[in-house]
Amino acid sequence: SEVTNTKHLPQAIIIGVKKCGTRALLKFLSVHPAIAASSTEIHFFDSPKHFPLGLDWYRNQMPIADTKQHVTIEKTPHYFVDKRTPKRLARLLPDVKLILILRDPIIRAISDYVQIKNRHESYPTFDNFVSMENFTKWTPIRIGCYAIYLRRWLKYFPLEQIHFVDGENLIHRPWEELESVQRFLNVSNHIREEDFYFNMEKRGFPCIRQPNGCLGSSKGRQHPTISGQTREKLKHLYSNCNLQLKQLAQIDFPWL
Numbered sequence: 001s002e003v004t005n006t007k008h009l010p011q012a013i014i015i016g017v018k019k020c021g022t023r024a025l026l027k028f029l030s031v032h033p034a035i036a037a038s039s040t041e042i043h044f045f046d047s048p049k050h051f052p053l054g055l056d057w058y059r060n061q062m063p064i065a066d067t068k069q070h071v072t073i074e075k076t077p078h079y080f081v082d083k084r085t086p087k088r089l090a091r092l093l094p095d096v097k098l099i100l101i102l103r104d105p106i107i108r109a110i111s112d113y114v115q116i117k118n119r120h121e122s123y124p125t126f127d128n129f130v131s132m133e134n135f136t137k138w139t140p141i142r143i144g145c146y147a148i149y150l151r152r153w154l155k156y157f158p159l160e161q162i163h164f165v166d167g168e169n170l171i172h173r174p175w176e177e178l179e180s181v182q183r184f185l186n187v188s189n190h191i192r193e194e195d196f197y198f199n200m201e202k203r204g205f206p207c208i209r210q211p212n213g214c215l216g217s218s219k220g221r222q223h224p225t226i227s228g229q230t231r232e233k234l235k236h237l238y239s240n241c242n243l244q245l246k247q248l249a250q251i252d253f254p255w256l
């Protein structure tokens with residue numbers, strides 16, 4: 001077939017959610033011979049600086065794809081929570097396939113917290129935050145109420161255009177999640193169970209054998225233990241959010 005060696009607008013975008021395994025998913029997909037994955041987060045639709053530069057700028061950020069058979073894909077987890085992105089995306093790339101990876105919102109919140117704490121030494125403990133009166137407004141907590149944001153997306157995209165990945169299963173049995181993502185993207189089932197190994201030095205997270213290995217040191221960080229009281233409070237808060245998500249997305253992941 002004809003080699004085009006050029007950049008294409010993405011046919012698929014991992015729109016989020018932050019700290020749910022977006023990097024792992026994209027890294028694993030990038031070993032597929034028919035997938036051209038962007039190595040950085042592009043932040044086109046959500047950025048006042050980039051968006052006015054238009055689709056030519058966006059296309060130019062994409063990786064070179066060998067042939068027209070390639071599926072070009074990028075991930076920018078902030079798209080999911082950005083108010084302007086769904087409308088802009090629907091207008092500019094109405095047929096784009098959307099991939100949304102979700103994990104247990106309590107673990108996601110701790111992961112988000114650990115990332116912030118990493119940059120701000122004197123940051124309070126997670127338990128301290130959750131004991132505050134208006135803790136539900138704190139971003140690491142709020143983002144985990146996925147239904148709030150998904151509802152916005154569904155104003156612009158039909159459910160069939162969004163593929164939901166279980167971020168917990170992506171850690172335990174990544175090949176299963178990849179099988180359905182590959183099907184959704186209409187590419188061959190190339191990534192298999194034997195392509196993975198589990199790295200015990202990295203809290204048991206999966207790595208892919210060739211050619212990419214494990215994720216970098218900013219992924220798979222140590223998490224603090226949280227009190228039983230904090231956990232109960234969050235379970236209570238998220239039970240309603242999770243119920244709404246199940247109904248909106250028509251999914252039933254084990255942790256929901």
Ligand SMILES: Nc1ncnc2c1ncn2[C@@H]1O[C@H](COP(=O)(O)OS(=O)(=O)O)[C@@H](OP(=O)(O)O)[C@H]1O
Pocket residue numbers: 017018019020021022023024077110111112114170171205206207215218219220221222
């Ligand atoms: N294979 C593999 N290796 C390492 N880490 C993995 C993997 N699969 C999923 N995860 C989980 O992904 C969490 C980071 O999520 P994201 O990549 O979406 O983060 S970000 O939003 O781009 O910052 C990251 O969060 P932390 O554990 O808090 O570091 C991991 O829990």
